[in-house]
Amino acid sequence: MDSTSLTPIEVAELLKITKNTVYEIIKRGELPAYKVGKKLRIDKEDIDNYIKNQKKGKSSSSTKQLNQEIVKSEISNNKEIKSDDKNIIICGQDMILDILGRNIENTLPSIKSYRSYMGSYNGLINLYNNKASIASAHLWDWETSEYNIDFVKKLLPGIPCTIINLTYRIQGFYVKKGNPKNIQGWDDLKREDLSYINRELGCGVRVLLDGKLRELNISSNEINGYNSEESSHLAVASAIARGKGDFGLGIEKVAKQIDNIDFISLQKERYDLVIKTENLYNPIYKEILNIINSNEFKDELVGLGGYDLKDTGKIIAET
Incomplete structure (x- = not known):
């Protein structure tokens, strides 16, 4: 069995498609990928399985919905986008955040939503440095067995923040x-x-x-x-x-x-969103909270399965 590791460009050449199409296939969860250092790699075995699945017409909706974690967003790799009243930057890796971003753009057509696929710790640091509008977090404190609150206090010192539950996983x-x-x-x-x-x-x-x-x-x-x-x-x-x-x-x-x-x-674990409290007075962020608390948004998440939504939209803490 050939386990050769290929780059996205090599996969694109092999399948006779564009590199961007390769990224989209990975983001849809149809082709597994992984990182070696900072470089994306795809195993030849997984490419062969992808081709076989396409021949069989196998296209699971749950698989398509699965993952946009591997491919980094354009704001991470290509250009610096400023977090302001026209650009909402959401840090985090769960696909729920992609759904939230889409709902923001559908509800607020004048707003562009960007995704930054980074971990919780770095997402909070970006929020502190005004490089993000919203950060997701699932940071467990081993001393208190509590999620997120102490990390927010320490990584955004002196800055009032509101922690809002998105889901439990x-x-x-x-x-x-x-x-x-x-x-x-x-x-x-x-x-x-x-x-x-x-x-x-x-x-x-x-x-x-x-x-x-x-x-x-x-x-x-x-x-x-x-x-x-x-x-x-x-x-x-x-x-x-x-x-x-x-x-x-x-x-x-x-x-x-x-x-x-x-x-x-x-x-x-509790998976929360962190927003600077001063931003909650902004009509844009008020509408974002309305989206999170809407039955339409929650129904879409229920359809994905695997999420506990009992506290979705609930304010967990104000730091």
Whole structure:
């Protein structure tokens, strides 16, 4: 089986399509991709599977909706967009944020919504530096077992912020189908016979892992694969499915979209939006809150599955 790793340009040449089309296929979740350093890579095996699926006419709507995490937004790579009354920049990696951005543009035609696919930690820093309008966060504090509030206070010091719930998600381990290594929970991080696939610094998953290591008094040096990083839930699950590691941490929804993967549920996390409180007096942000609280927006998220919407739109805290 050929496991050659290709760049998006090479994939475009192979399939006789444009590079932008390759990015769109990846964003729709139809073609797994992963990062090597800062470069996007696609395995030849996954390209072959994509071609086979196209021949069979296989086109799962849930797969198409799955993921826009791998491909970075234009504001991350190509040009600097200013966060102002005409441009709303949303930081975060969950596909719900893409749906929110689309709803913002549909409701407010004069506003352009941009997505910046970065982790929670860096998203809050961008919010502090006025490079983002809204930041998503799922940062677990191992000392308090609370999500986001202390991080917002520390990363936006002295700046009043409002934390609004978007959804709850289940975090757990991706393992190979059938769980051949009998991985059960956090204590398995101590096992010397397992190889781990990690996430990049600054993302909520990495913060959760490092917090659990502190809680369990485990050194990162004890974990085989701790320095093996991928840049999204999808990339971690795909790496496990391809046998590049035994387990890795991510959200349950992605596990349901990848073949040859099982999921070990570990923890429910709160996924919030963070907005500077002064902006909530702006009619644009008031309308954004109306969108989040609307039945239409929530119904669309229900259709995706895998999200707990019991507190969607609820103000969790004001810092």
